[in-house]
Amino acid sequence: MVDNSRVQRRDAYTVETLLAVTVRVFNERGYDGTSMEDLSRAAGISKSSIYHHVRGKEELLRLAVGRALDGLFGILDEPAATTGRAVDRLEHVVRRTTEVLAAELPYVTLLLRVRGNTATEQWALQQRRAYDHRVAELLAEAVRDGDLRSDIEPRLATRLLYGMINSLIEWYRPGPDEKSVQHIADAVTLLAFGGLRAP
């Protein structure tokens, strides 16, 4: 029996649009708990149509977390992150990370929930550690410059800072108002660098 609705929709997908459906299902059911059958049902195309685009579930994961990692590592290469005082570069990175998290919310959510059971998940965790390490290095440089406080160990400060930023995946839901992202990025930057206390 041929399911015509599935056949017809096959060509409607690109890897990118298939990825959007995949990431939603991975975030709902967990990567481990998602089967190719689940993906086929969610996309409304047959499993063989999915295999036309990718080799399988793990390649979809690699592409999805790769998109989040490209967004995050891209920040570190931006001019404002590579020139100037370390404290200003860090402030740029903090603001842009908040923006990238909001823009790529489902992809970053998936990245931050990766557990490490497969080679691709191990690779994702390794990339996350490498990213955290580069931010911690930048923070340490700003401490050496005398611009940031020296009474919090840079690695611990980085963890707390990124704990604050990454919490967006728990409570931020995109709305029609683009300004709301800037509003949140402003708050994150003020709080991270100036703290809650009135200036």
Next chain:
Amino acid sequence: MVDNSRVQRRDAYTVETLLAVTVRVFNERGYDGTSMEDLSRAAGISKSSIYHHVRGKEELLRLAVGRALDGLFGILDEPAATTGRAVDRLEHVVRRTTEVLAAELPYVTLLLRVRGNTATEQWALQQRRAYDHRVAELLAEAVRDGDLRSDIEPRLATRLLYGMINSLIEWYRPGPDEKSVQHIADAVTLLAFGGLRAP
């Protein structure tokens, strides 16, 4: 066939020690993904022995998240959280929340990962919202006193503040050094109130 090893261990459990095993399994497999059979295997006692202590899986969840909630709400009733300036009460709450998170790590981890599929999970989410609301009220009071900055909306500030504190469940692992918790609580308090910038 009677599994003697299971029968013998039955009396070794109290609700509290059974809960410790349960929470570990819930955190590893997720609440939805855990069966009574999984709990029986992890505890090394029969399912009927577990039913001797509790009515089932959902009661174990209620007891476990209840322990986390008791710890968190208990903070709000401490003398230093009920008398004095709002900013000082908030600082006490922030420090103590970090300590309670570290002390009750598996229980708070479970609470923070609850999804809301059952009545008990819905209740837990409602309690979390009530707790966040009380902290946001305290923060707003400190803003009105002029002690905290007024350019971040109190609800958003509370979310970012708790994002930072709650991130402990992702990276903190208890060690033999009791001082490390104080070290982290100091860092959280300094960062939250004073920010990263050198004073």
